[in-house]
Amino acid sequence: MNKEIVVKSTVGLHAQLAAKVVQAASKYSVDIFLHYKTETIDVKSILGLMSLAIPSGENVVIEANGDQAEAAIEDIASILEK
Secondary structure, eight states: OEEEEEOOOTTOSOHHHHHHHHHHHTTSSSEEEEEETTEEEETTOHHHHHHHOOOTTOEEEEEEESTTHHHHHHHHHHHHTO
């Protein structure tokens, strides 16, 4: 399952926001990935998220598979779309 969203934080995906995303993702027992341009990272990796340096207004795709995939995607999307 995939969902495309826009990162709305005025400073993009910064350390504090990345920490919130990792914390939310860690609640789910599914593999969750973030696709940005040509990069794909594990959302449960704070270093992976930080390495993408995603600026505000950029589109990303959240991907998850498994029983909790939809809930995980919605949780992470709600953080990134604020």
